[in-house]
Amino acid sequence: MDGPDDVIHQPIRLRVMAALTACDPSDEGLDFTQLKKLTGATDGNLGAHLDHLVRAGYVEVTKAFVARRPRTTVKASTTGRAAFARHVAFLKSIIAGA
Amino acid sequence: MTIRSDEAAAMLADVDSVVAKVKQSRIYRSAALIITLWGVVNLAREALIAVAPAWFGPRWFLIDAIGVASTLALLRWVVEPGARLPVRTLAAFCLFYAFGWVWSNLLGQFEPRESMAFWPTLFLFGYAVAGLWFGWAFTAIGLGLTALILIGYVWSGAAFPLWLAAVSGLGFILCGLWMRRA
Numbered sequence: 001m002d003g004p005d006d007v008i009h010q011p012i013r014l015r016v017m018a019a020l021t022a023c024d025p026s027d028e029g030l031d032f033t034q035l036k037k038l039t040g041a042t043d044g045n046l047g048a049h050l051d052h053l054v055r056a057g058y059v060e061v062t063k064a065f066v067a068r069r070p071r072t073t074v075k076a077s078t079t080g081r082a083a084f085a086r087h088v089a090f091l092k093s094i095i096a097g098a
Numbered sequence: 099m100t101i102r103s104d105e106a107a108a109m110l111a112d113v114d115s116v117v118a119k120v121k122q123s124r125i126y127r128s129a130a131l132i133i134t135l136w137g138v139v140n141l142a143r144e145a146l147i148a149v150a151p152a153w154f155g156p157r158w159f160l161i162d163a164i165g166v167a168s169t170l171a172l173l174r175w176v177v178e179p180g181a182r183l184p185v186r187t188l189a190a191f192c193l194f195y196a197f198g199w200v201w202s203n204l205l206g207q208f209e210p211r212e213s214m215a216f217w218p219t220l221f222l223f224g225y226a227v228a229g230l231w232f233g234w235a236f237t238a239i240g241l242g243l244t245a246l247i248l249i250g251y252v253w254s255g256a257a258f259p260l261w262l263a264a265v266s267g268l269g270f271i272l273c274g275l276w277m278r279r280a
Contacts, residue, residue, distance in 0.1 A: 004101060011112065018113040022120040034123065038116055088113065094106040 005087040007056040012049045015039040017084040020059060020076035029060075029075030050074060058083055122233050126277050128177040129236065132169055134274030139165035140218070141267030148259065159195075166191050194221060211258060215251040218266045219244050235280040239273045 008017050019038045023029055030038075036046050053059040058080030062073045076084070101109075143161040146154040154161070166188070173184045198220050202208050208216060222240045229237025243265055250261035 011109075014109060015112060015116045018116040019120050022117040023124075030120070038119055088110070091101070091106040091110050094101055095103050095110070097103075 002086055002090060004090055005083050007052060008084055008087045012039050012041050013053055016049060017080060020074060021081050021084050029073050032072040035074060125232050126235060126280055130274045130277040131172055133277060134271050135168055135172060136165055137267055137270030137274060140270055141263060144263035144267060194224060214262055215247055219247055235277050243269050
């Protein structure tokens with residue numbers, strides 16, 4: 001079993017990945033406001049964590065204007081989904097081995 | 099990096115909690131669409147009955163049939179594109195209508211006022227029960243709108259049809275918009 005994923009291990013990023021991977025891969029993902037509500041993070045904090053996840057290739061961020069308002073949509077990438085599944089499997093292995 | 103088993107358990111519980119919230123939020127968003135649709139259907143039905151009571155009064159179910167077809171279309175092409183025909187939803191509608199028809203036409207001997215109050219509260223009862231599985235917002239909508247309909251039934255006098263149009267039309271639309279944000 002691999003070790004923990006250093007990118008996903010951080011609590012806010014773990015919640016972000018949990019929320020995004022709960023969506024169907026064919027869905028458009030979640031918008032920034034929904035993620036903020038789900039993670040309890042502030043705008044700046046969530047933005048920084050998303051940047052981290054984007055750099056790791058775990059999420060894709062799309063910015064668009066909907067009804068003249070900016071809308072940021074975030075979606076888990078295939079790599080991100082696999083990394084999250086590995087991290088969850090690792091956490092389960094710790095509990096199983098305790 | 100070392101993670102203790104209690105920390106791992108807490109992280110997994112956090113993951114489960116977020117996943118549950120996402121799933122509920124998706125249920126609410128889908129239901130909000132359907133509730134708003136039924137607000138429009140209810141408003142149209144009441145308006146048409148007010149405009150042409152002789153024709154639409156006994157044929158209100160035609161407008162409801164459009165509502166049922168639109169609900170199935172929403173579920174099939176918007177909520178879950180590519181899914182099969184939602185047979186269970188169609189069966190649920192049939193059961194509710196059959197139950198309502200038996201009581202309002204065969205057993206209940208309802209007057210028009212009772213019948214007008216009965217049909218929306220029958221479906222709202224379904225919402226209230228569904229809330230036990232799908233989230234408190236359904237129960238809040240079911241009980242809240244039922245209370246408003248019963249208040250109108252008792253106290254609104256001759257304005258009851260107007261009251262009903264407001265509650266089952268605008269009330270549903272507002273509840274749908276609220277549910278989207280719940």
